[in-house]
Amino acid sequence: MENSFVVSTLTAAIRSGTPLLFAVLGDILTERTGVMNLGIEGLMLVGAIGGFFTSYLTGNLLLAVIVAMVAGALLASVHAFFTITLKINQIVSGLAITFLGTGISGIWGANYVGIVAEKFDPVKIPLLGDIPYIGKIMFNQDLLVYISYLLVPILFIYIYRTKSGMILRAVGESPRAADSRGISVTKTRYIYTIAGGALTAVGGAYLSLAYNSMWIEDMTAGKGWIAVALVLFATWDPAKAMLGAYLFGGITALGLRLQAIGTHISSDFLKMLPYILTVIVLLFTSTEKLKRKVGAPEALGIPYSREDRE
Amino acid sequence: MKIKIEKRPTLSNIQSVFVTIISLLVSILIMGIILTVYFAFDKNLDFGGALKLTAESYVEMFYWPFFDQYGIQSTFLKMIPLSFVALGLIFAYRLKIWNIGGEGQLYMGAMAATYGALFLFKDVNNPIIMILLLIFMGAIGGGLWAAIPAFMKAFFKTDEIVITLMLNYIAIFFVDYLVYGPWKNPEGYGFPGTAPFPDSANLPYIGNSDIHIGIIFVIILAVIMTYIFKKTKWGFNSKIVGDNKDNAKYAGINVKFYTIISLVISGIIAGIGGAVQMMGTQHSLQHGFSPGYGFTAIIIAWLAKLNPISVLLTGFLFGGLLVGTDSLQMFYGVPTSLVDLFQGLVLFCLLGGEAIAHYKVVFREKEAIV
Numbered sequence: 001m002e003n004s005f006v007v008s009t010l011t012a013a014i015r016s017g018t019p020l021l022f023a024v025l026g027d028i029l030t031e032r033t034g035v036m037n038l039g040i041e042g043l044m045l046v047g048a049i050g051g052f053f054t055s056y057l058t059g060n061l062l063l064a065v066i067v068a069m070v071a072g073a074l075l076a077s078v079h080a081f082f083t084i085t086l087k088i089n090q091i092v093s094g095l096a097i098t099f100l101g102t103g104i105s106g107i108w109g110a111n112y113v114g115i116v117a118e119k120f121d122p123v124k125i126p127l128l129g130d131i132p133y134i135g136k137i138m139f140n141q142d143l144l145v146y147i148s149y150l151l152v153p154i155l156f157i158y159i160y161r162t163k164s165g166m167i168l169r170a171v172g173e174s175p176r177a178a179d180s181r182g183i184s185v186t187k188t189r190y191i192y193t194i195a196g197g198a199l200t201a202v203g204g205a206y207l208s209l210a211y212n213s214m215w216i217e218d219m220t221a222g223k224g225w226i227a228v229a230l231v232l233f234a235t236w237d238p239a240k241a242m243l244g245a246y247l248f249g250g251i252t253a254l255g256l257r258l259q260a261i262g263t264h265i266s267s268d269f270l271k272m273l274p275y276i277l278t279v280i281v282l283l284f285t286s287t288e289k290l291k292r293k294v295g296a297p298e299a300l301g302i303p304y305s306r307e308d309r310e
Numbered sequence: 311m312k313i314k315i316e317k318r319p320t321l322s323n324i325q326s327v328f329v330t331i332i333s334l335l336v337s338i339l340i341m342g343i344i345l346t347v348y349f350a351f352d353k354n355l356d357f358g359g360a361l362k363l364t365a366e367s368y369v370e371m372f373y374w375p376f377f378d379q380y381g382i383q384s385t386f387l388k389m390i391p392l393s394f395v396a397l398g399l400i401f402a403y404r405l406k407i408w409n410i411g412g413e414g415q416l417y418m419g420a421m422a423a424t425y426g427a428l429f430l431f432k433d434v435n436n437p438i439i440m441i442l443l444l445i446f447m448g449a450i451g452g453g454l455w456a457a458i459p460a461f462m463k464a465f466f467k468t469d470e471i472v473i474t475l476m477l478n479y480i481a482i483f484f485v486d487y488l489v490y491g492p493w494k495n496p497e498g499y500g501f502p503g504t505a506p507f508p509d510s511a512n513l514p515y516i517g518n519s520d521i522h523i524g525i526i527f528v529i530i531l532a533v534i535m536t537y538i539f540k541k542t543k544w545g546f547n548s549k550i551v552g553d554n555k556d557n558a559k560y561a562g563i564n565v566k567f568y569t570i571i572s573l574v575i576s577g578i579i580a581g582i583g584g585a586v587q588m589m590g591t592q593h594s595l596q597h598g599f600s601p602g603y604g605f606t607a608i609i610i611a612w613l614a615k616l617n618p619i620s621v622l623l624t625g626f627l628f629g630g631l632l633v634g635t636d637s638l639q640m641f642y643g644v645p646t647s648l649v650d651l652f653q654g655l656v657l658f659c660l661l662g663g664e665a666i667a668h669y670k671v672v673f674r675e676k677e678a679i680v
Binding site: 038042078082086087088089091092093095096097098099100101102103104105106107110111217218222225228229232266268269271272275276278279282283 | 344348351352408410458462466468469471472473475476477479480483484486487490491605608609612644645646647648649650651652653654655657658661662665666
């Protein structure tokens with residue numbers, strides 16, 4: 001009995017952590033180039049409705065994920081244009097992206113609230129799925145979860161071990177130096193802001209295509225903001241992002257389960273828990289010294305302009 | 311012939327006004343397209359019908375909040391909390407400290423004022439004393455809530471953006487806990503809210519209108535802040551800290567002190583806004599009493615270019631936007647998220663218009679290379 005509780009909670013932890021994981025991985029790509037994006041909540045929402053809309057109309061889940069990515073990429077390109085080309089404050093622009101995304105998704109989805117459509121069902125992986133406990137927790141999930149497992153090492157290698165990854169980091173670290181080496185700061189930032197937006201949108205699509213199989217207005221319910229915090233928690237590292245996402249997914253899952261058993265903890269306190277934990281964790285992880293050590297993108301939040309000399 | 315894009319040094323006042331008007335028109339146009347498409351699909355109308363409905367709803371959206379005798383009062387009522395929070399934010403933003411936590415500070419101010427009105431000072435009968443006490447409570451609530459990120463930033467260099475963001479949600483859920491739980495009005499028919507405030511804790515109205523005297527408070531505050539920013543040492547030093555923290559340190563300014571104080575003041579003002587909102591409009595603490603005032607206030611502060619007097623004007627416009635989209639929702643069944651969409655659009659159009667106006671296209675004969 002107790003074992004099954006732990007297993008089911010951990011399984012649920014991965015399920016509720018996956019949307020966060022996609023969002024955090026996407027935002028890591030964007031922030032690594034020095035572009036801060038507070039628009040995750042909005043990007044996730046357009047991904048969620050874009051995905052649901054397509055799955056409802058066509059029944060094709062892969063197409064649905066692609067449409068979600070396109071929706072995210074389009075919205076992220078607005079952020080890219082305003083922050084990179086027009087050099088508008090990244091915080092303000094990111095916030096406006098959240099407003100836009102919330103608004104677009106709400107109007108787009110107005111007629112689809114509560115309708116059930118196709119969803120990604122759990123698929124057991126042969127052999128791996130038979131490992132006791134771990135198999136049940138990790139390898140009895142849906143396709144998107146498996147994709148996210150693969151994405152983590154892929155992005156890790158890409159960021160730290162490839163030439164493109166080096167360029168990506170250089171642009172976030174010291175755009176001026178990168179520019180003098182002939183790297184186009186503008187182009188690099190555009191590419192990763194848009195790619196990051198597309199990936200973040202998959203996180204939203206996970207909510208409407210796998211976690212649920214319907215569209216609910218504002219269904220991200222603050223997950224986008226948690227993702228913003230998790231990027232810091234993960235120190236822009238895909239591997240730690242995975243840990244962070246599942247940790248936070250676990251808290252959500254545990255909260256829901258404790259309520260289901262009927263513990264006398266107020267549900268509002270359980271909802272508060274991830275936010276409180278974020279504050280405490282950041283208190284211990286974000287001293288300046290540590291930031292230097294983990295290599296936070298030095299130019300994060302600063303628009304780059306060739307003409308302005310410091 | 312060569313086409314070149316050059317930077318314009320500064321815009322004259324007339325140019326700025328012109329750019330603002332054009333940008334607003336662009337946002338209205340884009341919104342109109344979206345609305346037309348929405349009506350066409352949602353109500354199964356042909357293009358002409360959808361366009362007509364869009365035109366009608368636009369009239370509603372602008373006439374009611376700005377020209378109708380009752381509508382404009384609602385606009386003023388929404389302007390008050392928006393302006394309070396936005397004025398608070400300016401204090402921090404001038405130092406480039408990004409307080410995104412106006413919403414949470416507003417909630418905590420409202421919560422503290424409610425605690426004062428219903429428990430701590432419930433026997434105070436003199437309205438003036440009561441109002442002053444509750445404003446003080448609001449200031450404490452908002453100020454303490456902002457003190458958390460302030461001290462974390464000053465002593466641990468924690469990123470204030472994320473912390474203030476997280477604290478928003480903690481504050482909202484905490485208020486939810488109170489109004490669904492221990493503070494719930496037993497005579498409220500299950501409605502998530504506290505008992506109503508005592509009469510002494512309600513702000514008087516101006517004349518026969520529905521507008522409470524909070525509007526006077528917020529105008530006075532904007533004037534005081536203008537004075538502080540223009541004439542005092544604080545205003546001068548905070549600008550230096552905002553421009554360059556290292557220079558400020560060399561100039562002997564205590565950056566830590568300025569960081570903490572600016573964030574705390576920012577929270578105090580938002581908290582007072584929460585208290586005023588309780589005493590003037592809500593008269594009891596309720597679940598979700600703010601439809602995101604704290605987030606809209608960020609847009610207002612930025613569009614007002616951190617100028618207190620402009621905040622009042624921008625706050626009035628955004629108050630009208632909220633009232634207008636509310637009535638659209640009521641009469642045309644447009645989803646509430648319309649207001650989010652419109653706020654994002656207005657912000658992007660205004661900032662984009664201004665940024666683009668700073669460039670001009672120059673046609674130049676190609677110079678001969680000798």
